[in-house]
Amino acid sequence: MTATAYLKITLLFAVLTGLLLAVGYAVGWYFFGDPIPVMRLALGLAAVLNFVSYYYSDSLVLKMSRARIIQESDNPTLFRVVRDVAQKAGIPMPRVGIVDSPQPNAFATGRGPNKAAVVATSSILQTLTPDELEAVIGHEIGHVIHRDVLVSSIAATMVGAISYIGNIALFSIWFGGGNRNRSGGSPLLLLAAVILVPLGATFIQLGISRNDEYNADEYGAKLTRNPEGLIRALEKISEKAHTRTVSSNPAKAPSPATAALWIVNPFRGNSLTELFSTHPSLFHRVGRLKRIAREIGVYVP
Numbered sequence: 001m002t003a004t005a006y007l008k009i010t011l012l013f014a015v016l017t018g019l020l021l022a023v024g025y026a027v028g029w030y031f032f033g034d035p036i037p038v039m040r041l042a043l044g045l046a047a048v049l050n051f052v053s054y055y056y057s058d059s060l061v062l063k064m065s066r067a068r069i070i071q072e073s074d075n076p077t078l079f080r081v082v083r084d085v086a087q088k089a090g091i092p093m094p095r096v097g098i099v100d101s102p103q104p105n106a107f108a109t110g111r112g113p114n115k116a117a118v119v120a121t122s123s124i125l126q127t128l129t130p131d132e133l134e135a136v137i138g139h140e141i142g143h144v145i146h147r148d149v150l151v152s153s154i155a156a157t158m159v160g161a162i163s164y165i166g167n168i169a170l171f172s173i174w175f176g177g178g179n180r181n182r183s184g185g186s187p188l189l190l191l192a193a194v195i196l197v198p199l200g201a202t203f204i205q206l207g208i209s210r211n212d213e214y215n216a217d218e219y220g221a222k223l224t225r226n227p228e229g230l231i232r233a234l235e236k237i238s239e240k241a242h243t244r245t246v247s248s249n250p251a252k253a254p255s256p257a258t259a260a261l262w263i264v265n266p267f268r269g270n271s272l273t274e275l276f277s278t279h280p281s282l283f284h285r286v287g288r289l290k291r292i293a294r295e296i297g298v299y300v301p
Contacts, residue, residue: 008151009147009150009151009154012151012154012155012204012208013050013154013158015204016154016155016158016159016162016201016204017043017046017158019158019162019197019200019201019204020042020043020046020158020161020162020165020201021039021042021043022193022197023042023162023165023166023169023193023194023197023198024038024039024041024042024043024165025038025039026169026189026190026193026194026197027165027168027169027190027193027194029190030169030187030189030190031169031172038165042161042165045161045164045165046157046158046161049157049158049160049161050154050157050158052157053153053154053156053157054111054150054153054154055111057109057110057111057149057150057153058109058110058111058115058116058117058149061107061109061149061258061261062097062109062117062119064258065099065107065119065258065261066099066100067097067098067099067117067119068097068098068099069095069096069097069117070096070097070098072096074098075096075098075125077125077130078096078098078120078124078125078133079096081130081133081134081137082094082096082118082137084134085134085137085138085141085223085224086141088138088223088224089138089141089144089145089223091113091116091141091144091145092113092114092116094108094110094113094116094117094118094141094144095116095117095118096117096118096119097117097118097119097120098119098120098121098122099119099120099121099122100121100122101121101122101123102121102123103121103123103237103240103241103266104121104123104124104126104127104128104236104237104240105120105121105124105237105241105262105263105264105266106118106119106120106121106124106136106137106139106140106262106263107119107140107143107258107261107262107263108140108141108143108144108148108149108261109149109261110144110149111147111149111150111153112144112147112150113144113145116144116149118137118140118141118144120133120136120137124136127236127237127240128233128236129229129232131224131226131229132229132230132232132233132236133233134224134226134229135220135221135224135226135227135229135230135233136220136230136233136237136263137220138219138220138221138223138224138226138230139216139217139219139220139230139263140216140220140263141219141220141223142215142216142217142218142219142220142223143212143216145219146212146215146216146219148212148215148216149261151208151212152205152208152209152212152260152261155204155205155208155209156205156260158201159198159201159202159204159205162197162198162201163198163201163202165194166193166194166195166197166198167194169190169194170191170194170195206277206278209260209278209279210277210278210279210280213263213279213280213285214280214285214288216263217230217285217288217289217292218288218289218292221289221292221293221296222292222296225296225298226298227289227290227292227293227296227298227300228293228298228300228301230289231286231289231290231300233263234263234264234282234285234286235282235286237263237264238264238282241264241265241266241267259278260278260279264279264282265277265278265279
């Protein structure tokens with residue numbers, strides 16, 4: 001793992017741990033008059049969740065996305081593209097998976113190049129040209145190289161722990177819980193902590209996710225020297241990201257828990273919820289890719 005990746009994970013863990021301790025402190029102070037036991041419980045919960053996410057994130061993601069690992073004979077074209085791009089990147093051949101879905105999309109999972117899987121939907125080969133598919137796989141290999149799945153797994157588990165403690169506290173406040181005679185805690189201060197701290201943690205998680213997408217776009221465009229192919233692929237996938245076909249077949253739709261992993265958020269829509277999007281807008285991604293094209297001397301109209 002590169003020094004940059006270590007630094008990124010360390011800073012992420014430090015910030016989110018600080019937020020976890022902050023909400024733990026507020027809950028312990030208000031309900032028990034002593035924040036230490038709750039803070040210890042919060043740290044223990046974070047440690048367990050991060051251990052599970054580190055060692056089993058790939059298996060969990062594959063199950064949640066309903067992906068099946070395939071052999072080369074099952075889909076020679078996809079296998080060949082993944083192998084070619086992996087060789088260009090200088091990493092071992094990842095496992096290859098398929099998700100049966102009418103929506104073209106792809107994602108990568110695994111904690112690093114030696115334990116990775118690249119997954120595509122069954123419809124992606126019918127939607128994208130070979131060079132567009134190669135550009136998409138280049139993007140996903142970028143996530144593998146940068147250990148983005150490891151980082152996002154840590155972020156997701158820590159944010160989940162923070163939100164879990166906050167939700168318990170909110171539930172208790174609504175039903176008159178707490179030991180105010182002992183602690184002297186203000187419910188307004190606790191309410192602010194259990195709402196604002198999880199919200200701040202969520203924004204950190206979303207910011208990391210959007211930045212990872214930009215970095216993977218850049219890596220894939222430079223690796224394949226085909227930013228135009230990636231632009232066309234993103235436009236095609238985005239066009240079908242929330243079509244009537246997908247929404248009318250919920251059994252074949254991807255799990256919302258895996259939304260951040262896909263190259264295009266399969267649940268994006270035209271609403272206020274895009275403020276909390278896991279992905280940058282198509283407009284900004286295309287603009288950055290055109291700038292990258294100029295940097296590497298590739299013409300993109």
